[in-house]
Amino acid sequence: MIEGLEKFSIFQGLEPQELDVIAKLCKRSKLTKGETIFQIGEPAHSLFLVCGGKIELRFNVTSHNATAEIPLDIKVPGDAFGWSAIIPPYKYTLSAYATEDSDLLQIDRDDIQSFCEANTHLGYKFMKNTARVIGERFEASQEMLVKEIQHSLKHNDSLA
Numbered sequence: 001m002i003e004g005l006e007k008f009s010i011f012q013g014l015e016p017q018e019l020d021v022i023a024k025l026c027k028r029s030k031l032t033k034g035e036t037i038f039q040i041g042e043p044a045h046s047l048f049l050v051c052g053g054k055i056e057l058r059f060n061v062t063s064h065n066a067t068a069e070i071p072l073d074i075k076v077p078g079d080a081f082g083w084s085a086i087i088p089p090y091k092y093t094l095s096a097y098a099t100e101d102s103d104l105l106q107i108d109r110d111d112i113q114s115f116c117e118a119n120t121h122l123g124y125k126f127m128k129n130t131a132r133v134i135g136e137r138f139e140a141s142q143e144m145l146v147k148e149i150q151h152s153l154k155h156n157d158s159l160a
Helices: 014-023 109-118 121-159
Strands: 026-031 037-038 046-052 054-065 066-075 093-098 103-109
Touching: 046 109, 066 121, 103 109, 109 121
Parallel strands: none
Antiparallel strands: 026 103, 037 093, 046 103, 054 066, 054 093
């Protein structure tokens, strides 16, 4: 039995016995600082839950023939990431790195899909919570884009 699953927002609204079923799907992994979890574009096989440590999610930006990884989000205990494992086309849309020693739970995509199909009511709650996580990521991305556009416009105005 894995304690503390109720603290993850992705499992909000699930009953203790329902969390027990999910706990049986989880595999624990320990990461060291600097370790890569997955890279953008890789096939997405797992959803991850942060039990301890910090995970940084980054995306690539290419400009003037140079590519840089830009941090988009930091995941801390209680957060989930890697939702691309349950949303087609099942490819990670960001890269994930441990920025400190971290403790993760990992749930395989096939196990999640089987769980949702066998327990449609629970699957609905889980997917509703997942949609909220996706919406939050979209908002963060949108805020970052707006700030960059504002900065660019301000820079262009000062040149004029």
